[in-house]
Amino acid sequence: MIDALEQLCTQFGAAAVAAAFAVMFLGGFTKGAVGFALPMIAISGVGSALSAQLAIAAVIAPSVAANLWQTFRQGLRPALSSMRRFWVLNATMFAAIAASAQLVTMLSDRALYMILGCGVTAFGAVQLAGWRPPRPRGRSAALEAAVGLVAGFFGGLSGVWGPPILMYLVALELPKAEMVRAQGVAFLLGSLILAAAHLRSGLLAGTGGALSLWMVLPAAAGMAAGLAAHDRLDQRRFRQATLAVLTLAGLNLLRRALF
Template sequence: MEQLLGLGSLLSLVFVLIVAVFAGLVKGVVGFAMPMILISGLTLVIPPEQALAALILPTLLTNTWQAFRQGIKSAVRSVVEFRWFLLSGLVLLVLSAQLVRVLDPRVLYGLIGGPVALFSIMQLAGWKPKLGARTVRLDTAIGSFAGFIGGLSGVWGPPTVAYLTATNIPKQDQMRAQGVIYGLGAVALAGAHLQTGVLRAETLPLTLVILPCALLGLWLGFRVQDRIPQVVFRRATLVVLTIAGLNLLRRAVLG
C-alpha cells in the first residue's frame, strides 16, 4: 500500500494522515491554512511536487464545503463581490503553475516558506493593517499576487487572509469569502496541474487516501469554531505556521 501511494513506510502513511486531519481541523477553525500545513508537513516525507498533487483534491472539496456552509445564495454573492480578485488570481495561478516542473525544489521551498513565515510572524507580532474600503485596483493587485504564489505552491492563503483582515470584513463573511476564493482557485489549480502532469494517475491515489481525513478534520474544526473563541486557535495556528514556514526556508537554504 505504501509503495502504491509513493510512501516509504507505514509510519510515513500514518504521519501523512495525521497531517491531513490536523490541516482540516485548523481550516475548520480559522478558515484557511490547509494547503500551507499540508505542503509543510507532507514535504517532510515526500517530494514537493508529489505533496502539491496530494493537496489538490482535499483543498478543492473542503473549500467547497466552507463556501456553501451558509447557503448557495450567500456563496454567489461572494463570487460577485470578489469577482476582480478572483479573475486576476485565477489567471496568474494558471500561468505560474506552468513553472512548477522546471523550478528547483529548493526554490519552491523558499517561495512557500517565505510568505508563510513572514505572514505568521507579523500577525503574531500584532500587525493588523487597515486599508479602509476595498477597490478594484487593490482586489486585482492582491488577487494577482495570491494567484501567482498559489500556482507555484498550492498556497495562496496568507495574502488573501491579510487583505480580508485589513479591510475589516465581518467574521462570517470573511470565512465564506475565503471558501469561495480558495475553492475557485483550487478548481483552476487542479485543471492547471492536470495539464502540467503534476496531477496524474501515479499521484492520484495519495490525494484520494488523505481526502477523508481532511474532511473529518474540517468537520471537527467547524464544531470547535462554533463553540470556542476563535482567537485562541488562530494564534496557535500562527505559531504552527511560523515553525513550518521557517522549516521550509531552512530546507531552501540548506537543502
C-alpha cells in the same frame, strides 16, 4: 490507488506516509475551526515527510472538497453574492494561478521549499506580531487586482494563495460570517483552477493524483471535527497557536531548502 500508496511507502517509508495523513487531518481540523490554513499546514507538513511536488499535489483534492463545504455551508445565494462582490480579485487570482502553476514541474525541490518556506514564515510571523494592513478607502478594483495577482502567482507555484487574500479581507473588516464565506469562495476558485492547471502540468498524473484523492479522507474528517469545535474554542488563542505552528513549519521548509 492502493498501488500508489504502496509505491509511496516503498519510496519514503510507511511512517512518513502515515505522518502525511496525520498532518492532513490537522490541516482539515484547523480549516474547520478558523476557516483557513489547510494548504499551509498540509504543504508544510507533507513536504517535510514527502517531496515538495508531492506535497503540492496532495493538497489539491482536499482543498477543493474543503472549500466547497466552506463556500456553500450557508447556502447558494450568499455564496453567489460573495462571488459577485469580489469578482475582480478572484478573476485576477484565477488567471495568475493558471499561468504560474505550469512552472512547478520546472523548479527543483530546493526552489519550491524556499518559496513555500518564505511565504508561510512571513505570513505567520507578521500575523503573530499583530500587524494589520490599513483599511482601504472604499472599494478599489486596482487594489483587488494587485492582491489577486500576488496571491495567484504564489498560489500556482506553491498551492498557497491564502495569505494576501486573508490580509485584504481582514483590512476590510468584514463581519465574521461574510469573511469566512468570502475566503471560501476565493479559496474554492483557486483550488479548482489549480487542479485544472496541474492536470495539464502532469503533477496530478499517477502517484500524485492518487495521493491527492486519498488525502480527501483525513482532511474531511479533520474539517468535520474542526467545525464541531468551532463554537467551543477560544478563537483568538487557537488562531495564535495555529500561526505559531505555521511559522515553525515555514522555518523547517527553509531549513530543508538551505541545508
